[in-house]
Amino acid sequence: MGKGQIPTEEYETRNTKHKWDYKKIKQAHRIVFKYSFKKGKVERGYANRTLYINLSSKEIKEKKVTEEMKDKFTGGRGFGLKLLWDSIKPTTRWNSDENELIITTGPLCGTTQYPGSGKSLCLTVSPSTDIICDSNVGGFVGPYLKFAGFDAIEIQGKAKHDVVILIDGEKGKVLIETAPLEETNTHQLNEQLTKMYASEDTDNSRQKVSVVSSGKGAENSYWGCLNFSFYDIRRKVPRVKQAGRGGLGTVLRDKKIKAIVVKVEKVSGISNNPADPETLAKIGTKLHREIRDLDRYQCNMRAVGTAHLVEIMDEYDLLPTENYRFGSFPKASKIYSPEFYKHFTKIIPDGCWHGCTMACSKTVDGFTVMTGPYKGQKVTVDGPEYETVGCGSNMSIWDPLWILEFNFYCDTYGLDTISTGTAIAFYMEMYEYGILNKGRCDNLELCFGNYEAVLDLLHRIARGDNGEFIKVASKGIRRVKDWLIKKDWGDKDLIEDCGMESKGLEYSEYVTKESLAMQGGYGLTLKGPQHDEAWLIFMDMVNNAIPTFKDKAEALHYFPMWRTWFGLNGLCKLPWNDIEPANNAETDDPTKVPEHVQNYVDYQKAMTGKKITKEDLILQSERCYNFQRAMNVWMGRGRRKDDWIPYRSMGPVTKMEYISRKDRYDKYITEKIGISEKDIEKMNINEKMKLLYDFRQDQYQKLADAVYYRRGWTPNGVPTPQKMKQLGMNDSKMLKILQDEIDKDEKAGLNVWGGKYKKGEELPSIHPNYWKKW
């Protein structure tokens, strides 16, 4: 498909065509309960109400969005936190009846002029972490939900039988219908529902339907993701983007929701009714032009999407390989982006929301499935994105086609590629050490590189296989660590150090060993180790731009706040710094991309009509960020101990890793720890590793000290009531909880710095209980 300008109706994917008996499927639907709503108008980015559905009590109601709620929580993830705070208990777990699945939009969500403006933010109490997990995702659901009339949808309770939730913005109706005959796996289910719920049998009509679904894998694991669809009028398939992290799909299926369908009557360039559409068009066009002129020299997103990172990470020794033991590999060039470019379909506007000219959502069309229930069929594979390719290298899979196969099945089974890939990489390492073996793995030969075993594992999870290993493996690294230790199959420290999880969530795909700031970027986070809070490796390790603890702490304050802001507004982060103005390097602070920050100030102003500054953007985030941390504390997981990270993310766990970077580590010991080269030569590798281990653990604790102080938390990582008040977050229940928890820490002697400070080393503050004076 190279010639371009093909009329939309003439595009052909060569995918396998399905024929289903739609009449029969529809007839099997029974309306369980329903609700009518007055169609509303979006005003300056807000629908000004949210939708509450309780599947247990069969209640549906609207909740008003107040001006105060907008001022304090902005929207998106902020609204999600507020709704959860009002609904759950500290003891709520992922499968509790009162746990909620929340999908939110944000005031800028649904804008078509500015690239990256179609994100939904999804929140729930995660099965992996027992705290709130937020995950952002593209696709049409968020914009459509808002245009249908709601800033957020909140689903509590559980249905008795599989249901489809329809939010019909055309007719002003919410219907909860049983859906026994539809497929469960995403690629087929979405095709069925998109066709069934479209008002007319046309592609334009199908494009006005968007579906949230998961799959069989989500039913049987903690890795369930949500797939958000966006119908492609050229390929004529509902494509999908994933809210991957934290098991949101697992919660969806636990609630017996097969899918959520949202449809709208019309989408226009001003569906958000912005205060100043002219400014939106101007700044949007400016960015489109930057992308047009510069993307091919910068990230090349339009050609290969985020997969362009594979070669960069390999080059800088950051591409996770064989469970993060290494950062590059001789075979890595086999999975560089040009290898995927060969398979990608070209000449299609690949944005996951209208108007995103970054167009990073690449696909392979007509891919022939090699294993499992869909073997032999031709399908569209969405991706792979960088993270998914990184899972390939982490499992030592160096064949693009098998990475595509892994990608396809994870998506359709509703499995998060990141958690799945990172976890299997850990199981593979345990297999290599003999801690796991074929017998212990229910007959799977899970050695590095065995793609067939990987796919077999996925199929068995999706089938609900009852093998002891399959059952525990599908719950992720944390549960497998506990299982291995309980079975006494291996050294406890080795198991804990190798398994790349923190707070129970699997790491995403970057090697952080040599960047302390990035270790903080993964560990000192709200939901767990995901790179969406901060990505500081280049700034820290390559450019050495943040050498001191104070510098690093400032970066670990600013960037998480800045990146949180995208989630409050329903935006994608990529158009901020994955395209940069031509003169960015000459600005005062290139890492912040000042011109684009100003775009966002102008953007929010043009939407809401409110006067704001760039400092206000950070304040908006700080409110919600601290609120979420406070909720973590409330749920029992917001302390220093919970910001623990495995040593594999800090340094070499095994001798092999030390040897692979011997020069680097020897030099590090000389320069940072102050042991002379002569003395190093006399030391054996175990002694050197021990030195490095102790030093780096201490560095991480010192980093946590500096970061907690900068963020205005206690030395044990608890946001203080004083800080919350400063931010204008005055919920008295929350303030009391925080004070009580701080008092408890005080009694237990936990309000102390975690690092071991030698004479002359600077403490973040010489005043114990510094926060009391604020």
Add this chain to the structure above:
Amino acid sequence: MVNPKTVKILKFHPEKCDGQLGCEKACSNVHFKSDEGGEKSAIRIIKDGNSYKMHVCDHRGLCIDMCPVGALKRKKNGIVWLDKNTCIGCQACVGFCPIGAMRKSDERIEPFKCISCGACVRACPNGALELVEIEIDKIKEIVYHNLGVK
């Protein structure tokens, strides 16, 4: 569907232009029922030293592949047409047009462009504008970046 082979595009004879911009006014009348010309005209005549330049869409159609909702199509007569009822106002075509000929007026969110209607040709008293037929294959362009330009 029959794919058109040729398209009529505007040709400018600067030596005949008197700079009175009757063409722009006629154009804005077509698009916005306004005699303002200027920002509301798809054709622009720009002073260039002692002479004039024309700035208008040449129907190479690069924008067609940019449209996420299929609002940009090549019509039977070969022209690149924006259906403003389908358009969702994203400005991708405006931003990506290599010559800036897809235009946006503050009047509405959807862009507009030359449709080779000939209103400007008829409006010019001096015959400075003309519609000429050319083969689409000779001007056609596609937008896709071929893995950078390194």
